[in-house]
Amino acid sequence: MTLFLLRRLAVALLVAITVLTLSFMLTRLSGDLAISIAGPNASQEDVELIRRAYGLDRPLILQYFDWIGRAVLGDFGTSYFFRERVADLIGQRLPITITLGLVGLAIALAVAIPLGIAAAVQEGTWVDRTVMLVALVGQAMPSFWLGLLLMIVLGLQLQLLPISGTGSWEHYVMPGIVLAFSAIPALMRLTRSGMVEALSSDYIRTARAKGLTRLSILAKHALRNAAIPVVSIAAVQLGFMLGGSIVIETVFALHGVGFLAWESISKNDFPVVQAVVLVLALIYIALTLLADLLNAVLDPRLRTE
Amino acid sequence: MSEALSVPRGSGVGRRLALMLGTLIVGVVALAAVLGPSLTPNDPFAQDLGKRLVVPFWMAGGGWEHPLGTDQLGRDYLARLVYGARISMVIGVLTVIASGLIGTTLGVLGGFFGGRMDDVVLFAITCRLSIPVVLVALAVVGLMGNSFTLVILVLGLLLWDRFAVVARSTTMQVRNLDYVSAAWCAGCSRASMLLREVLPNIATHLAVVATLEMALAILLEAALSFLGLGVPPPLPSWGLMIAEAKDYMFFSPWVIMIPGVALFVLVFGINLLGDGLRDMLGTQDAR
Numbered sequence: 001m002t003l004f005l006l007r008r009l010a011v012a013l014l015v016a017i018t019v020l021t022l023s024f025m026l027t028r029l030s031g032d033l034a035i036s037i038a039g040p041n042a043s044q045e046d047v048e049l050i051r052r053a054y055g056l057d058r059p060l061i062l063q064y065f066d067w068i069g070r071a072v073l074g075d076f077g078t079s080y081f082f083r084e085r086v087a088d089l090i091g092q093r094l095p096i097t098i099t100l101g102l103v104g105l106a107i108a109l110a111v112a113i114p115l116g117i118a119a120a121v122q123e124g125t126w127v128d129r130t131v132m133l134v135a136l137v138g139q140a141m142p143s144f145w146l147g148l149l150l151m152i153v154l155g156l157q158l159q160l161l162p163i164s165g166t167g168s169w170e171h172y173v174m175p176g177i178v179l180a181f182s183a184i185p186a187l188m189r190l191t192r193s194g195m196v197e198a199l200s201s202d203y204i205r206t207a208r209a210k211g212l213t214r215l216s217i218l219a220k221h222a223l224r225n226a227a228i229p230v231v232s233i234a235a236v237q238l239g240f241m242l243g244g245s246i247v248i249e250t251v252f253a254l255h256g257v258g259f260l261a262w263e264s265i266s267k268n269d270f271p272v273v274q275a276v277v278l279v280l281a282l283i284y285i286a287l288t289l290l291a292d293l294l295n296a297v298l299d300p301r302l303r304t305e
Numbered sequence: 306m307s308e309a310l311s312v313p314r315g316s317g318v319g320r321r322l323a324l325m326l327g328t329l330i331v332g333v334v335a336l337a338a339v340l341g342p343s344l345t346p347n348d349p350f351a352q353d354l355g356k357r358l359v360v361p362f363w364m365a366g367g368g369w370e371h372p373l374g375t376d377q378l379g380r381d382y383l384a385r386l387v388y389g390a391r392i393s394m395v396i397g398v399l400t401v402i403a404s405g406l407i408g409t410t411l412g413v414l415g416g417f418f419g420g421r422m423d424d425v426v427l428f429a430i431t432c433r434l435s436i437p438v439v440l441v442a443l444a445v446v447g448l449m450g451n452s453f454t455l456v457i458l459v460l461g462l463l464l465w466d467r468f469a470v471v472a473r474s475t476t477m478q479v480r481n482l483d484y485v486s487a488a489w490c491a492g493c494s495r496a497s498m499l500l501r502e503v504l505p506n507i508a509t510h511l512a513v514v515a516t517l518e519m520a521l522a523i524l525l526e527a528a529l530s531f532l533g534l535g536v537p538p539p540l541p542s543w544g545l546m547i548a549e550a551k552d553y554m555f556f557s558p559w560v561i562m563i564p565g566v567a568l569f570v571l572v573f574g575i576n577l578l579g580d581g582l583r584d585m586l587g588t589q590d591a592r
Contacts, residue, residue: 011431018432026444136580140573142524144531145547145565148554156555243437247528261440262532265447273444280437288435 004296012289016282020071023277024064027270067274076275081267086275090257094279096166097249097256101242103172104179105234112184113230116191117218120226123196131192135185143244147178147251164253175245175252182244183237190233194226201225228298232291239284324581330574338391347371347381349388349541354379361559373563376546377553385541386567392542393523393571396457400522401515403461408468409511413499415469416476426473433466442525443534451537456529460522471514475507482506509586516579520572527568543568 034051035042042050051057055066070077076086119131154174155163161170198204199222207217246258253259257276264272337344353375360366361374361382373382415426442459449455479485485502493501527544529535536542538549543564550560 011428014428015432015435019435022432022436026441027448136573136576139576140520140524140569142527142544142565142568142572144528144544145561145568148547148551148561149565152554152558239435244439246437246440246443247532250532258440262443265444265534268448270448273447277437277440277444280440281435284435284437 008289008292012285015285019281023274024067027274077271079269079272081269086271090275090279093257093260097245097258100172100175100245101238103176104241105238107176107180108183108187112187113191116188117195119192120195135188138181138185141181143178144247144251150174166255175248175254178248179241183241191230194229195222198222198225232295235287235291239287242283243280320584323577327574327577327581330570331578334390334571335394337387338394341387341391344387345384347384349384350539352378352380389541389543396526397519397523399457400460401519404465404518405468405515408465409472412469412472413476416473417480430466430469438463442529446534453536456526456535460525464518467514471510475510476503479503479506513579513583516575520575524572
């Protein structure tokens with residue numbers, strides 16, 4: 001178990017360093033940063049001034065190690081546009097994105113698990129086929145378009161929810177539904193296949209033979225085993241959802257890190273973009289690590305591998 | 306990856322119907338993409354400010370001059386929709402070619418040689434998965450400027466993970482089969498074994514991945530264009546059409562319905578096609 005843990009930690013650390021390097025390189029892709037920061041109307045002297053002020057005249061390798069050294073300590077520099085520390089900016093916005101992610105995940109699980117179980121129990125019937133159709137529809141739904149449709153129906157016509165903005169809990173409902181759509185198909189299919197497998201296994205036959213009720217067989221015996229992969233995939237899905245929240249936050253003007261990233265990209269605010277990429281990647285790495293650990297805890301067979 | 310685990314045991318008829326519907330949808334859109342401008346007499350770029358937001362034919366006041374109406378600049382919606390099909394299809398296909406090449410190469414190398422090579426490939430996949438795709442794609446386009454080629458390049462460089470995963474695991478299965486060993490004994494080189502024995506035998510699995518990735522690439526392009534960091538205007542990408550029409554959607558919802566439905570139906574069709582292919586594979590494997 002300890003060896004397994006150490007190995008996973010080492011890999012996670014290596015991945016984190018690679019992503020750190022990639023997110024640094026990302027912002028140097030565009031060529032001369034100083035020209036982009038200065039904007040189209042800047043004179044040659046302005047550009048030179050900016051280059052020196054931001055330390056962009058130093059060798060690239062020096063800038064890289066300088067950035068890494070600071071980033072490890074949680075210092076991502078200062079935003080060019082907001083004139084605030086990037087770490088503070090992200091700190092203010094991150095709770096909103098995480099709330100959105102958790103709301104989305106909760107909705108996704110609440111929809112996917114019952115439907116997945118229903119499909120498995122009624123395997124091969126119209127219920128099963130309808131559920132699989134729902135999965136296909138969910139997979140094909142463009143998230144930003146679904147968001148706009150919900151705004152028209154729930155916001156304008158039924159006036160149930162606020163159309164956009166940040167503030168009350170109601171602002172999280174529509175974006176949460178949209179975000180959930182991206183995770184529902186995978187979670188539903190996994191629940192279904194896990195349950196189908198569990199229901200055809202020997203211990204379920206034994207449970208049936210003992211005369212247990214249908215509910216107790218489903219809930220206590222089948223679901224417990226089918227849930228193991230679902231729990232760990234749910235953690236990974238949360239990571240994907242946080243990364244994908246940029247589109248949804250922008251559509252609904254929900255001021256989380258995704259919205260911050262979008263604002264920063266359109267304003268050439270590189271330190272913020274760099275940091276958001278890094279933070280979201282680190283959260284994902286942490287969540288997959290958590291998923292592996294959960295798996296090992298829930299399924300003792302994996303620990304010895 | 307997780308989707309590949311479950312193959313619904315529906316009736317054969319239902320499955321074939323789904324495959325046919327998927328093929329039909331993709332075929333129609335592909336045809337529209339190829340024929341493009343010859344389908345409608347109107348120019349997708351010609352503005353006519355006197356005829357802004359003309360409604361489509363099924364609504365009161367609509368006519369056949371502009372069957373799907375016009376947008377906020379008076380451009381014919383049908384012409385733009387058809388041209389948009391071309392953009393979606395081209396981006397989908399080219400992205401899949403790029404990402405397929407990268408992913409398959411990595412996956413086959415890792416699966417075939419195993420050991421150190423496989424460790425490196427697995428590590429690359431792990432790194433790729435931890436990078437937030439939409440954010441990085443947006444950032445790159447934002448930094449380097451909107452362009453059609455850049456969108457394809459960025460998506461191609463980001464969407465190879467599933468190709469690599471599937472190519473790796475299927476190569477591992479094929480590697481130890483008799484005909485590969487026989488080729489080795491017959492004195493074939495490693496390269497010819499990979500190209501002649503392994504690749505043809507994992508190709509069908511890769512075709513399924515290709516449909517899934519094509520659907521994903523089309524959705525991502527639409528999302529990027531919607532956020533203003535994808536295909537540059539005035540090119541009529543469906544995502545861009547939705548973005549441009551967004552300000553009018555509360556008064557005339559059809560302006561976002563038309564490109565949105567087109568996008569949804571195309572992606573749905575591609576996914577149906579992919580699922581159908583996978584089911585065919587599944588039954589073959591069972592035999």
